[in-house]
Each structure stands twice: as C-alpha cells, then as structure tokens.
Amino acid sequence: MKLFEYQAKNILKKYGINVPRGHVITNPDDIEDLVQEIGLPLVLKSQVLVAGRGKSGGILFAENAGEAGEHSQKLIGSKIKGSLVSSLLVEEKLDVTEQLYASVSVDRQTKKYVILASKSGGVDIEEIAKSSPENISRYWVNPVTGFSAAEATKMLASLGIDGDDGSALAAVIYTLYRVAIDYDAELVETNPLVKTSFGVLVAADARIIVDDNALFRHPEFHENSLHRVDDTTREAEARLLKLTYVDLDGDIGIIGNGAGLVMATIDMVQLFGGRPGNFLDMGGGAQTDIIKRGVIFVMAKPEVKAVLINIMGGITRCDVVASGIIAGLNEAKEKKPVVVRMMGTNDVEGTRILNQSGITTYPNMEEAVAEVLKK
C-alpha cells in the first residue's frame, strides 16, 4: 500500500528527519492562511500516488499570494495522470544547494533489504543507475545481524561523502532503515533529499510503500488500506468485500481460483480474440460465501456480458465452489450467461451440483474459454 507524501513525511518527521514546513489543504481557499503562516515562496504539491506527477504539472511554485491562490484553485479537483487531486501539500520552498538520493527497499533477487544512496538525487533512480552507476552506493543488509549507522557511514565513504556530511547523511539513512523495519515497508525513499543553504539535510520528497501482507500489524493504516486512491471504484468495493479483484476494460467476467490460473485465463481469453473484463482470484481453499459474493460482484459489472468461472481444485474443493456459484446466481440481480470449467478435488460432486441446476461444465480450460466467447 502506497502512502501519500504527507503521510510518509509525517513518519520521517516523527523519527527526527527534517522535512519542509508545510500543511495539507483540501479546500483551495485555505491557501490564504498558509501564505501567512509559512511565508513565500511556496510549493504546492498534489497528493496523488502516480509516479511522475512533477512532469505532469502536479507540482507548482508560487512567488506571491496571487499565484498561490491560482495554483491551488487549479490543482485541487484536477486530474494528474488520471488520478484525482483531492488534497495539496503546501510547503516552504527550500534554498537548495545539493540534491541527494536515499532509499531502503526489499531486493527480490538477494532476498535482503538493500540501501541505496546517491549524490545525484532529484531524478529517477533507474535513470541514475543507467547514466552514472558509479554515483550509486548499494548496501545489502544481513537480515540476521541488521544494520547500523557505522555501516551507513562506510557505504557513503565509497561515494566520497565523509566528515560531517557523511555523519549527517548516515544518520538519515540509518533512520530510513528503522522506518522500513518498524512500518514493514517495501520501500522508504527520499528523492530528493536536499542540502539547504544552511547546510541542513531535508527530505524534500518522501515515499513509503507498506507491505500489504503486514497491514494486520499496523492498525494505524486500517482506514487507509480500505480506501485507496489508486483503486478504481469497483476495485475499492471489492476490497471491502475482501475479494482479490482487478478491473480490466473488456466484457468477459473472469473468476477463478489461484492467481496464476486466473492470469492464464485472462491471457487465453485475449489470445482467443476476447476481451477480459476483470481479474478475480478466489484464492486457495475458498468457501461458499466468498464465491457467492464474487459471482454476484462480477455479474453486477455493467460492461460484463458473460462470465467464465475456471476452477482447478487443490486446496479448493469443487463441491464447495459449485454450491457458492449456485448461491451467487440465485442472488444476482441481472442474470448473465455463465460457463464453468471444473477440475480437481471433488470435481465429480461439483459437476453434479452444477449440472443439476442446468449449468454445463467443461473439464478443459480451452473448451470453456471458446464456449464463453460464443455467448
């Protein structure tokens, strides 16, 4: 789950990292008070979760009160890369002498947390990695022994950052690591981390992505996790229903058990010339109730004209799924054609239950996909 910049900055601030003075506003008129309180010039930053908001006009600078008012009217309610701006983070404009980069993330390849630091901040880290890889220092943390400020100091020496600058940056990096561990973050990044004309390090931007699997340990994010701005309306509804759902733009509803199988199903629908309307993974060991909810939910999407249910039983039992499908079809408001593919644990009983209700089942996935495209 991605946090907003202002949320990430609040966390960094709590851990003692400097962030610019600023406030969040949701009403454009509130900018007037901030001009007084923070002073000019100001930066107005759209709080959206899409990458590259600066290049898309989501960050504007104001030299005077008039500009600040215009910018805030313009940004709030606008869309940046399709994402609605409902709040702005309004901050003091810093007098910057250097732009640095620092992050902590989980490296899938080495299976460790990796710390990245660079003197060339302010641009995408992937770009730095391509254009000047020698300007990035990487440090992989031993998960058993952890990380320390001393190790942070060492990794900076290779970039030629030492002395007071080195200790200050090492302290920030070590703090980012503590935030990553304490908040179960997949990513904690500050880019740019700036040095101001006063010689102080300030996190001018901040990003935190919290591991979805760890949200149960972080009740403070509960509300956040239920209302995500990067969800579509239907994805948000699905989340409340505890369904693993992704919207697609076609007209064939897709339900299945197991992420890989459902991906393979949408791929096959596409390969056969159809257009999948969604991805819905019922997961392993799905019970009647969740299957019922899933069937009702996919049936209710207006664009969907037929539904394909693909079940390969393992931990999931086909008879349980069959009962769920029947219950869902009975309760769905609008009836649409359904094609079921069923195979695996208790498939004989599952097939019997469905056939009894007049639903044809197919043991073969390709046949089922071909059939649903005729509907």
Added chain:
Amino acid sequence: MRSIIDKDSKVIVQGITGREGTVHTALMLAYGTKIVGGITPGKGGQEVYGVPVYDHVAEAVNRHGANTSIIFVPAAYARDAVIESIEAGIKTIVPITEGIPLKDTVEFIAMANEKDDVVIVGPNNPGVINPPHGVKVGIMPNHIFKPGNVGIVSRSGTLTYEIAWHITCAGMGQSTCVGIGGDPITGLNFIQLLEMFRDDDSTEGIVIIGEIGGNAEELAAEYIKETNYKKPVVAYIAGRSAPPEKRMGHAGAIVMGSMGSAQSKIEAFAAVGVAIAEKPGDTVSLLKQKMGQGNG
C-alpha cells in the same frame, strides 16, 4: 543439490489441528507420505488420523527423526513456526501459508541460509510432489499426477495442476513438481530447481511456470545459457494481459515500471532456446518435440 523430498522423508505437519492442516494430512497420508507427527502448541497428546500431535517440533524430531515440515499455521505465526523448525534441525521446510509479511520471510530465509543443507520451499506455494516415490508434501490434488519423467517448477499452484494434468492426460508423467511460491521473496528459486533437475536421472524434460513480477525468469534464462543446460526446457508465462502497477493475486505478481513484464521473461527464455507455450496445454506438444530430439 539433494532431492527435496523422497520416499524416506519423515514429515511433520505444523498446524495439523487446523482445518487445512487436518484435511491435507489425510490427503498426504492417502498419497503415501510418511507423516510422523503433527505440531500444535497446547494440543500435544492428541491424534489426527492416527498421527501423534506434539507441542513442539523438537519432540517430533527427537522421537521420530522428522526431517521435513509442511506448515499450515496462519500468516501472523508462520515466522515463528518456520524458525522453530530451523532450530529443531528440520532440513526441508514448506510453508504453504499465504500472506506472510515480507520482513518475516526475509528473516527466516536468512536464518535457513546460515545452516548447511536447510531448504525452504515457498512460502505461499502448493508444496512438492514426487509421484515416482509416491510422496507429497503439499496440497495438490493426488489424482492429477502420474509417475513420469517431466520436472515442473512453478510460481503458481493451480497452474501447476493445470499443466501437470495436461501432461498426465497425454500419457506422460512427472518426476518431481515443486511450487516455489507466489511471494516476491521465496526460499528456492528457478535456478536451484534447474540445478536439481539437471542432476536428477529421473527427470528428462522440464517445465518452468513463471509469471509477471521480479526477474527470477530472466535469471533462470541466464543460468540456462551460462551452464549450457542440456535437458529440454519449456516455459509458460502467465500475465501477458495484466495491467502495470496492479498486483495480480500473488504478492509477487506485479509489473513495476519496466520491471517484471511477461514480454521481458518470454524474450529472455526464447533467446536461450527455451520453448515458449502460448497456452498451458501447449507445454505437452513442445515437451514431446524437444524430448524427442534427445536434448535441448
């Protein structure tokens, strides 16, 4: 690398008294797996399908020489369960559990790596099945598999069943099928399994089932090239039509920026001579072609 499981594996089930633990203990016993004990703290002394339940892993290791563990405990307690097994001397640990926090997985995989000869298969996986030995440490449906000479390694459970079923229906069978798991970080990866299959005389052809997210497939392709891998390999990659920045069911199945697209994986495999199946069922004809040729 040693084989992950065989007919002599002495298996314990952590979380044996839970719903899934109980169901799959029965199914594993029916397949022929030697289950020597179950673990549920506080329920020591009970029995599940004749399998004695202990409070601690160490008891099952001491009494029965248990060397393999399958874990069904909920995500919040999975870390402790894995670490208990590592410390008790279990050598093959299979955490089936979905939804384990990444930080926990990073930690227990590092602890396992500090020991000699401890492998973690998963988490968030269907387990391992070895049809020629009649043993499974997993949750896959028994009747889909048949002894044979095809090795399968996969990031997806149900897709493994799908492809194994096609192989079985074609009159072929499987040597060992390993679900490495759908999480961003897993214990075993494609490369270790390719290494194992290379040295396993009962495996004559290999199917890799990959999906979007990360670069494990690209690394496997590099390995195949660098080691001049001789056994025929066929790959199926799921998620060609998945939108970017969306998690497709598995925690690890997400395209981030330019990283992890199906296209990148397909290109990497195709470039090193791995046959790419357009549909899961196509793996069979590709395997037959490649295995008929004698080598890749």
